[in-house]
Amino acid sequence: MTDTPPPLQPPAAAGAPSGALPAGRADYAGFLQQHLASQTFNVVRYELPGESVWLKKAGPAIAAWRYRTLGLLSRLLDVPVLQPVVNPGGRTAIATEVRRLRDLHARGLRVPMVLADAPDGFLMRHLGLPGGNTPSLSDEIEAAARQAPASTLVLWQQGFAALQRVHASGTCLSQAFARNMVRCPDGVIGYIDFEDDPLATLPPALCIVKDALCYAHSTALFLDNAGTLEAARVDWQAWLAQTEPAVRTALERTVQQMRWVGKLPNQRKLGRDTLRLRAMVGLLRPLP
Structure with missing residues (x-):
């Protein structure tokens, strides 16, 4: 990524949507x-000489009622962190x-650079190499x-450290799942995704x-499958011990409210979502 966009040229012909540029x-x-x-789809990647860009256009409005169930669940379980963030x-x-x-x-955080924007969409630079996939x-x-x-x-440690850099800068992410982090x-x-x-x-x-919690939920099952969950748990508790009291209290309360999930059997028939929660x-559970 560079801070100054290079001159725009016509899109490369191979493997990407194309169209004539303004005269x-x-x-x-x-x-x-x-x-x-x-553009038909909401998000499309275009290949330009020397760079890849993404055009994201506005999708349909999302009805607020879709968030009511999660809001009700938050109140019933007395877990404020489950309160939905409306998109x-x-x-x-x-x-x-x-x-x-x-x-x-x-x-100073690494996000796609906005190259142009309008009410109905915006253009941003790809975080990876031009023409290449970025897992x-x-x-x-x-x-x-x-x-x-x-x-x-x-x-996992690299992603967790990246998450802490965001918080140290005085802000937060949006959907802090590991799928929304990429290695440049x-x-x-x-x-990505805000x-x-x-x-x-x-x-x-x-x-x-x-x-x-988003980061833990999206990675714990992989750690469990790899046999590295307990080592990551030590890192998690070390972070928890030094974080601010309000964060520590809210996390400890959430874990307490969800402790019954850890008692579920580790069986595939329960479904992947349940296994993710269990992991x-x-x-998140405290060290002995």
Whole structure:
């Protein structure tokens, strides 16, 4: 990633959507406006000479009632961190993501650079190499759990450290699952997907807790399968011991409320979602 966008040129012909650029001096804003009208899918990658870009356009609005069940569950279980962060979709989600990407970039965090934006969509630079695939951290950890189990802990630690860098900068992520983290070509962990803003709904401490739980939920089963869950648990407890009291209290309360999940049998017939929760509770439980 560079901070200054290179001159835009016509898209490469191989393997990517294409279209004529505006006459005269080509620019990202013109490319965005031209393709917003013709792009069928909400998110499409385009290959340009020397770089890859993503165009994300506004999708349909999301009805608020879809979040009521989770909100009710939060109140019934008395677990505030489960309170939903509403993503309204449409133009509001686009504006939120552009604002959050620029804010995170200004804090020195690795996110896709916004090249151009409009009410109905925006253009951002790919975090990986031009023309290349960039696996998510989730894909990396899952592959390591199958092929090189010992390396899962190192990958998990890198993602956990990247999450802590975000919190140290004074903000949070949005959906802090390992699938929304990628390793850039220089090895730095980057972050994607910011259609909602937890800080607009929740206190900062609960935003940190939500991030931590998302990361734990998306990685614990891989650690368990690789036999590295207990080692990661030591790292988790070390972080918990030094974090701010409000975060520690909220996390400990959440773990206490979910302790029954850890008593479920470790059986595939319960489904992958249940196994993920069971492994997460195992990762979060206190050391003896």
